[in-house]
Amino acid sequence: MGILEKDINKLWLAIEERVQKEDQRVTRLEDKVDGADIHAAQLSERMQELEKEMDTLRDNVSHLQSQTMRNNLIFTRVAEDNTTRNEQPEVTERKLRQHLQDAFKITRDVVE
Numbered sequence: 530m531g532i533l534e535k536d537i538n539k540l541w542l543a544i545e546e547r548v549q550k551e552d553q554r555v556t557r558l559e560d561k562v563d564g565a566d567i568h569a570a571q572l573s574e575r576m577q578e579l580e581k582e583m584d585t586l587r588d589n590v591s592h593l594q595s596q597t598m599r600n601n602l603i604f605t606r607v608a609e610d611n612t613t614r615n616e617q618p619e620v621t622e623r624k625l626r627q628h629l630q631d632a633f634k635i636t637r638d639v640v641e
Contacts, residue, residue, distance in 0.1 A: 604625055604628060606632075607624055607625060607628050626640045626641065
């Protein structure tokens with residue numbers, strides 16, 4: 530073999546080695562991209578599940594609020610003691626019972 534052929538062989542081997550390294554590098558990158566795609570799909574699916582769960586919870590909270598509001602009564606024209614800014618529940622209850630007796634003419638035994 531001549532010197533030129535040896536140089537060409539060395540270059541050829543160097544190029545092949547470089548191509549193999551680049552192929553390995555590309556393969557690793559492709560694997561990472563595939564893994565990232567899979568992970569992104571899993572995250573998207575999980576996000577959809579969480580959004581559905583959030584909607585369900587929001588509906589449940591709304592239902593519970595409406596249920597508690599349904600049982601609330603609003604009384605008007607009942608004097609409130611604002612001197613302490615926090616009337617005791619017993620005082621409020623006593624006033625409401627008296628209001629029921631006076632305004633609606635409900636007998637004391639029914640109110641109590």
